[in-house]
Amino acid sequence: MTRLARPRLSTLLLVLLALVWFYPVAWTLLNAFKSSADIYRAPWDLPWPPVVGNIGEAWSRGQLGVALANSAYVTAMTVAGVLVLAVPGAYSLTRLRPPLRAVLLIVVLAPLIIPTEVLIVPLFSMFRALGLIDSLPGLAVTNVVAYVSFATLILVGSFRTIPRDVTDAAGVDGAGRFDVLLRIVIPLARPGILAVAVLVAVLAWNDFSASLVLLQKPDTFTVQLALTRFSTFYATDQGLTFAGMAIVILPPLLLFLVLQRSLIQGLAAGLVRH
Amino acid sequence: MIESRTRMPLLRRSHRESGLDLLFLAPTLIVLAVFLLYPLAYGLVLSVHDTQGFDLTSFVGLENYGRAIFGDAVFHQALATTVVFTGAAVVLQTGLGLFLAVLVADVGRGRTLLRFVFFAPFVLASVAVGAVWKYLYAPYFGIVPSVGSALGLNTLTVAPLADAHWALWAIMAAFLWRFAGFNMVVYLNAIQSLPREFYEHAAMEGAGRFERFRHITWPLLWPQTFTLVLLTTIGTLRIFDMVWIMTEGGPSNATETVATDVYVTAFRFLQVGYAQAMAMILLVIILALTVVEYRILDRRAEAVRL
Numbered sequence: 001m002t003r004l005a006r007p008r009l010s011t012l013l014l015v016l017l018a019l020v021w022f023y024p025v026a027w028t029l030l031n032a033f034k035s036s037a038d039i040y041r042a043p044w045d046l047p048w049p050p051v052v053g054n055i056g057e058a059w060s061r062g063q064l065g066v067a068l069a070n071s072a073y074v075t076a077m078t079v080a081g082v083l084v085l086a087v088p089g090a091y092s093l094t095r096l097r098p099p100l101r102a103v104l105l106i107v108v109l110a111p112l113i114i115p116t117e118v119l120i121v122p123l124f125s126m127f128r129a130l131g132l133i134d135s136l137p138g139l140a141v142t143n144v145v146a147y148v149s150f151a152t153l154i155l156v157g158s159f160r161t162i163p164r165d166v167t168d169a170a171g172v173d174g175a176g177r178f179d180v181l182l183r184i185v186i187p188l189a190r191p192g193i194l195a196v197a198v199l200v201a202v203l204a205w206n207d208f209s210a211s212l213v214l215l216q217k218p219d220t221f222t223v224q225l226a227l228t229r230f231s232t233f234y235a236t237d238q239g240l241t242f243a244g245m246a247i248v249i250l251p252p253l254l255l256f257l258v259l260q261r262s263l264i265q266g267l268a269a270g271l272v273r274h
Numbered sequence: 275m276i277e278s279r280t281r282m283p284l285l286r287r288s289h290r291e292s293g294l295d296l297l298f299l300a301p302t303l304i305v306l307a308v309f310l311l312y313p314l315a316y317g318l319v320l321s322v323h324d325t326q327g328f329d330l331t332s333f334v335g336l337e338n339y340g341r342a343i344f345g346d347a348v349f350h351q352a353l354a355t356t357v358v359f360t361g362a363a364v365v366l367q368t369g370l371g372l373f374l375a376v377l378v379a380d381v382g383r384g385r386t387l388l389r390f391v392f393f394a395p396f397v398l399a400s401v402a403v404g405a406v407w408k409y410l411y412a413p414y415f416g417i418v419p420s421v422g423s424a425l426g427l428n429t430l431t432v433a434p435l436a437d438a439h440w441a442l443w444a445i446m447a448a449f450l451w452r453f454a455g456f457n458m459v460v461y462l463n464a465i466q467s468l469p470r471e472f473y474e475h476a477a478m479e480g481a482g483r484f485e486r487f488r489h490i491t492w493p494l495l496w497p498q499t500f501t502l503v504l505l506t507t508i509g510t511l512r513i514f515d516m517v518w519i520m521t522e523g524g525p526s527n528a529t530e531t532v533a534t535d536v537y538v539t540a541f542r543f544l545q546v547g548y549a550q551a552m553a554m555i556l557l558v559i560i561l562a563l564t565v566v567e568y569r570i571l572d573r574r575a576e577a578v579r580l
Contacts (some may be wrong), residue, residue: 014377016393021451025394027417028406043420085302092298099294108302111310113564115512117533118557119310121540121550122317125328145309146303177294206399209533213541217448224401228519238415245409249404256397260390262396264459 006270025249026041029068030249032246036238054243058230062244065224066219068251070136071205074222077140078204079197082151085144087193092099093180099145111149115141116209147203151196158192159185191262198255198263205252208247299434321551338551348527352535355442356556360510366450368502371457372495376487378458379465380531389462392455400452404519407448411435411520435521445520445529454514457502464498465491500571507567511560517539532556532562 031039032054033047059065093105118248123142124133132138162185170180186193208224215221221229230244256263321338323330341350378388395403410417413433422429434444444484470492476486514533517523523530523538533551 004459010377010380014374014381015386017374018388021391021395021455024406024410024451027410039415043415044424084303089302090297092295094298095295104299104303105294108299108306111306111561112316113309114557115508115560117512117514117536118553118560119313119317120444121536121546121553122295122313122320123309124540125320126313126316127547141305141309145305148305152302176299181298203395206401208399208401208518212518213537224399227399227401227405230405231352234469238409241405241409245402246404249398249406253394254401256394257390260386260393264389264463267459 015060025253028242028249029246031242032240034242036240039238039242051239054239058243058247061240062082062226062230063218063221064223064226064244064247067223071223074136074140074143074207075204076213078143078147079200081140081144082148082200083193083197085148086151086155087186088181090150090152090159091131091185093152093156094159100199100270108152109149111145112153116146120209120213121165123210127214132214134215134220136215136220137205139211139214139222140204142206142214143207146207146210148199149206151200154196154199155192156187158189158195161239162188191265195262195265197218198259199267202252202256202263249262295530315376317550318402319556320547321545321554325545325547327544330547332549336578338548339555341548342552342555344427349532349535350529351527352523352530352532353555353559356513356531356533357559358509359442359446359513360507362446363449363453363510364503366375366446367457367506368499370450370462371502374454374458375465376491377459377463378493389455389459392461394455396456397453398452400515401519403448403452407442407444407451409441411444417575435498437523438525441529442526443515448520449510449513449516453506457506460502461495464495468494494575495573500574503571504567507563508560510565511556550558 029196030047033052034045034054035051038045038047038051076194084229089108093101093108127133127135130138132141166188167180167184170176170184206224207222211222211225212228213223218229227244227248230241320330322333322335324332324334327492374392378385378392381388400407409415411434413419413431416433417514418432418434419430422432433441472490472494473486481489513531516538517529517531517534518537521529523534533556536549536553536556539545539552543549
């Protein structure tokens with residue numbers, strides 16, 4: 001009797017928790033299709049008939065088109081920059097001999113405990129001197145610096161699973177170091193590299209602290225900055241704000257739905273290594 | 275053993291090769307030196323200077339640090355809030371993550387769906403999560419008023435974020451919502467690779483569910499706990515974005531964290547050197563807590579790995 005009851009209770013609890021977890025997102029998406037008056041008047045009602053105008057107005061008034069393009073640009077540059085640095089870097093760290101390797105591993109991983117928030121003031125100062133305020137490539141550079149250590153850490157874990165014999169054999173056959181990396185290591189470590197790319201893309205897309213300080217002209221705003229505009233300027237028009245939030249929330253959710261496996265597995269594999 | 279034997283004849287050649295290997299790492303090292311080490315050094319310089327705007331005026335030694343440590347009540351409060359919030363986040367996130375992982379691991383069907391639901395908030399931006407929860411806590415149409423009126427209570431004007439007693443914990447709930455799934459996924463992957471025989475054996479000996487968790491799952495998951503506690507500590511001590519979006523540190527500094535204090539002091543009050551001194555204190559705290567936790571946790575994690 002108890003044997004049967006127990007798993008049921010935990011399943012029930014789990015379903016309940018899942019509903020609680022799902023609620024904020026569902027609530028936001030539903031409210032995006034309501035008029036502000038209805039949001040106040042009947043918070044539990046379904047948006048029927050749906051108010052489609054919110055979405056279009058949020059898109060144009062929040063300048064979300066520009067913001068999405070800016071975010072995509074910064075994210076793409078960040079992912080490219082991180083991979084260009086971390087792939088050869090991680091490869092090097094798996095090849096180097098112990099004393100040197102240990103030292104360099106610490107040097108490369110040390111930034112993990114130096115958050116952007118701690119360096120934001122000198123970074124702003126430095127970027128101002130370099131003329132990189134309101135510069136999207138400049139923002140991408142701060143992102144690259146923030147995520148390259150984490151990426152290297154995961155890639156070292158991934159590259160270590162490639163048997164040394166395989167790369168050595170290619171080396172004996174006369175393939176240069178670069179060839180081995182390009183033709184053997186990268187293809188074999190594709191899942192790990194893909195996971196890193198997805199993870200860095202998510203982190204870069206979501207960045208806020210650095211962009212808040214480094215981007216000041218509205219036409220350079222990323223999606224996250226554009227969103228802050230909603231919750232302050234349009235605070236009186238709730239339907240519009242929810243529509244803005246829905247537009248910002250949906251792309252990462254859909255991307256995650258597609259790439260769930262690769263992201264989760266890469267994450268777990270990379271984290272447990274050290 | 276085997277490795278060293280095969281490498282022996284290559285020793286001479288490998289010396290030159292490690293120079294080549296080093297070259298692959300050089301770009302990373304250069305970028306880190308320019309955009310991390312330099313700002314860090316300049317930050318140190320800033321913190322011991324008086325500033326006019328973002329320019330240095332005069333060297334003041336440790337005066338900024340003294341002022342922050344001994345004479346700034348808001349900073350003290352921010353420091354306490356940050357540490358308390360981090361402690362709570364470590365316990366709650368790890369605990370809830372593990373709880374969810376254990377439950378989800380037992381589910382026969384729908385595991386992927388559950389994993390998606392719990393992990394999804396992690397891929398949302400902190401700004402988006404902050405904004406959604408800010409509205410969820412709104413008076414009149416937020417969660418408390420809606421549920422309250424459905425139950426017949428008069429909660430229409432309840433606004434947790436505007437209440438100094440509740441604001442921080444309201445933010446904590448949003449924080450948990452966002453990160454518990456991440457911890458769950460890390461634990462879940464590990465649970466699924468634990469040897470089944472342990473559990474079968476324990477079940478045969480008559481160990482109950484809780485006993486099996488306590489004597490098998492919990493100790494074997496220590497490496498994950500170790501990683502997650504460290505990650506959460508480092509990730510939460512820096513907390514800025516969610517707080518900034520939801521309360522900007524208010525009401526009356528009740529949710530001020532060190533990072534929001536630094537931001538306001540530097541970019542609103544333009545006390546740049548002083549703000550950087552506070553940032554450096556935060557860095558020292560992060561370093562110290564990381565080292566302490568590492569020391570304590572690593573001893574046990576090592577035992578599991580062997």
